[in-house]
Amino acid sequence: MKKLMTGMLACTLITLASCKKDDDDLPTPAGIAGTYNLYEVEVYNPPSTHALPSDDGEHGKIIVTVSSDSTAKVQLLLYTNDKVEADTTIDCKIGKDQDGDIFVTGAADGSNVAYFFDNEMDFYAIPNYRLGGRK
Numbered sequence: 001m002k003k004l005m006t007g008m009l010a011c012t013l014i015t016l017a018s019c020k021k022d023d024d025d026l027p028t029p030a031g032i033a034g035t036y037n038l039y040e041v042e043v044y045n046p047p048s049t050h051a052l053p054s055d056d057g058e059h060g061k062i063i064v065t066v067s068s069d070s071t072a073k074v075q076l077l078l079y080t081n082d083k084v085e086a087d088t089t090i091d092c093k094i095g096k097d098q099d100g101d102i103f104v105t106g107a108a109d110g111s112n113v114a115y116f117f118d119n120e121m122d123f124y125a126i127p128n129y130r131l132g133g134r135k
């Protein structure tokens with residue numbers, strides 16, 4: 001009976017350890033730096049999702065520059081046929097959620113700017129929209 005209980009405890013511990021994220025898999029502040037090409041825009045009201053670049057020549061990118069483990073700048077560039085339509089830079093604070101995923105918030109107002117995961121990002125700084133980007 002004691003061997004059975006020890007075996008079950010060992011299996012449980014191995015299972016729990018294999019479910020935990022490895023520290024190597026967690027993003028780092030320096031790892032979020034780079035250029036993200038926008039691949040989709042989601043509109044919340046009315047709900048719809050559109051692929052980018054669009055047939056009308058709309059496309060964009062987001063450039064993330066990390067200054068330290070706690071600060072970054074996020075630059076949004078939107079184009080129509082290679083003409084710049086929007087160029088906005090947001091000073092941000094870097095944080096981590098309970099799963100270790102990185103997010104950035106606006107330094108001025110604490111608003112949600114972006115979440116980062118698996119070399120992708122979701123950009124939320126435009127009200128009623130989500131922009132998806134990939135490195």
